[in-house]
Amino acid sequence: FAVRHRVDEIVVEDGRAVGVRGATLVPCDLDRGVSSPREETGTFEFRGGAVLVSSGGIGGNPDLVRRYWPSDRLGDAPGDLILGVPEHVDGRMLEISGTAGANLINRDRMWHYTEGVANFAPIWPSHAIRIIPGPSTLWLDATGARMPVPLFPGFHTTASVEAIRRTGYDHSWFILDSAIAEKEFVLSGSEQNPEMTDKVVKKFLSRAKKGLPPSVGEFAEKGVDWVVADSLEELVTGMNELVREGEPELEVEKVREFVLAMDGQMDNPFAKDAQVQAIHNSRRVLTDKLTRIAKPHKLLADSGVGSGSAAGSGGPLIAVKVHLMTRKTLGGIETTLDSQCLRPDGEPFPGLYAAGEVAGFGGGGVHGYNSLEGTFLGGCIFSGMKAGRAMAREV
Numbered sequence: 204f205a206v207r208h209r210v211d212e213i214v215v216e217d218g219r220a221v222g223v224r225g226a227t228l229v230p231c232d233l234d235r236g237v238s239s240p241r242e243e244t245g246t247f248e249f250r251g252g253a254v255l256v257s258s259g260g261i262g263g264n265p266d267l268v269r270r271y272w273p274s275d276r277l278g279d280a281p282g283d284l285i286l287g288v289p290e291h292v293d294g295r296m297l298e299i300s301g302t303a304g305a306n307l308i309n310r311d312r313m314w315h316y317t318e319g320v321a322n323f324a325p326i327w328p329s330h331a332i333r334i335i336p337g338p339s340t341l342w343l344d345a346t347g348a349r350m351p352v353p354l355f356p357g358f359h360t361t362a363s364v365e366a367i368r369r370t371g372y373d374h375s376w377f378i379l380d381s382a383i384a385e386k387e388f389v390l391s392g393s394e395q396n397p398e399m400t401d402k403v404v405k406k407f408l409s410r411a412k413k414g415l416p417p418s419v420g421e422f423a424e425k426g427v428d429w430v431v432a433d434s435l436e437e438l439v440t441g442m443n444e445l446v447r448e449g450e451p452e453l454e455v456e457k458v459r460e461f462v463l464a465m466d467g468q469m470d471n472p473f474a475k476d477a478q479v480q481a482i483h484n485s486r487r488v489l490t491d492k493l494t495r496i497a498k499p500h501k502l503l504a505d506s507g508v509g510s511g512s513a514a515g516s517g518g519p520l521i522a523v524k525v526h527l528m529t530r531k532t533l534g535g536i537e538t539t540l541d542s543q544c545l546r547p548d549g550e551p552f553p554g555l556y557a558a559g560e561v562a563g564f565g566g567g568g569v570h571g572y573n574s575l576e577g578t579f580l581g582g583c584i585f586s587g588m589k590a591g592r593a594m595a596r597e598v
């Protein structure tokens with residue numbers, strides 16, 4: 204186990220992978236995920252009976268993500284992309300494995316998210332935190348139109364990426380209130396923030412007093428993508444302050460129309476709004492009802508009279524400018540069912556194996572074009588197990 208050893212080449216002799224070469228890097232004791240210095244101190248070469256590549260995906264390398272972006276399926280590659288994985292997830296080993304003679308496939312398969320916000324205390328460059336939302340947030344695209352049914356928050360990742368890219372912009376808007384944020388916003392990746400890992404709960408609790416849930420309070424206060432307001436007018440003014448040059452401003456009357464359309468159905472057990480139906484449906488699972496889905500309520504206090512403005516019983520209104528953010532790589536090194544790499548002619552590559560995200564979580568793309576949330580580590584472990592057993596047999 205050799206830390207600060209960066210592989211730059213797979214050693215191939217007589218058509219067989221027999222080791223790796225690379226550079227030793229200057230020692231450092233930076234925290235996990237922080238970009239570390241790349242200054243070289245020397246070279247190394249290790250040899251073995253077989254070589255396993257398990258170097259992860261390309262999500263920390265926006266240039267590679269854009270190069271292989273599936274424009275035909277998801278619209279043009281985004282210009283504005285924040286990063287949901289550390290800088291070391293740079294995809295270099297894919298090119299290095301290809302140069303050694305391994306076949307790379309399905310490079311256009313990727314799994315990115317629509318709900319990224321900039322980390323106010325970034326660990327790596329362009330560090331994105333993902334909001335894992337529940338169903339109650341109103342979701343508008345960059346032009347202020349409501350996202351199409353059934354693309355409610357958290358419902359269909361890849362289809363939502365496509366819908367957002369088809370608008371020509373890289374962001375969209377979440378509109379909710381404090382009660383929804385408290386129950387439904389989980390921040391994935393924020394465990395990287397020292398305050399959370401150190402479990403400094405006092406600071407979090409103090410925020411609750413301001414009417415914001417502790418879990419999102421610091422993001423709402425310090426994050427660049429958040430607006431908190433007591434009225435809809437104030438909220439939309441704040442949202443427009445986050446709009447950059449070339450991006451459309453939002454019209455308060457249009458936003459109000461969508462808020463009232465949803466609010467107006469909240470009391471109706473036979474709601475006609477598909478999203479309100481989805482909220483009711485989600486609450487049929489007892490555990491979700493208790494822990495994950497806010498009690499249906501109106502965002503605005505006076506929505507019944509058709510001119511809603513002030514925040515309702517759910518506390519201050521919140522708007523979040525959410526961005527496309529990278530995460531997983533669904534294609535990569537093609538392998539056999541034993542995780543042995545294949546050459547471009549389809550023949551197994553003696554001595555070379557690949558497992559985990561670098562192999563598209565197994566085989567070169569076991570998920571296909573889509574995926575199911577949370578099923579990625581399983582592919583890493585399974586393809587690693589297959590590789591381990593085959594390598595043990597081989598050596």
Ligand SMILES: Cc1cc2nc3c(=O)[nH]c(=O)nc-3n(C[C@H](O)[C@H](O)[C@H](O)COP(=O)(O)OP(=O)(O)OC[C@H]3O[C@@H](n4cnc5c(N)ncnc54)[C@H](O)[C@@H]3O)c2cc1C
Nearest residue numbers: 208209210257258259288291392559560577578579580583
């Ligand atoms: C915030 C976050 C949340 C996630 N949540 C989930 C989840 O809930 N469920 C789920 O299933 N998946 C989740 N994932 C995805 C999952 O964690 C990754 O897909 C998985 O960890 C990839 O494992 P891996 O071993 O293939 O690659 P990695 O964990 O990326 O490890 C690759 C290693 O190779 C090293 N390396 C790379 N290149 C070189 C080189 N040239 N020389 C030497 N070393 C090198 C890297 O430094 C790194 O240590 C999440 C990912 C992130 C970032």
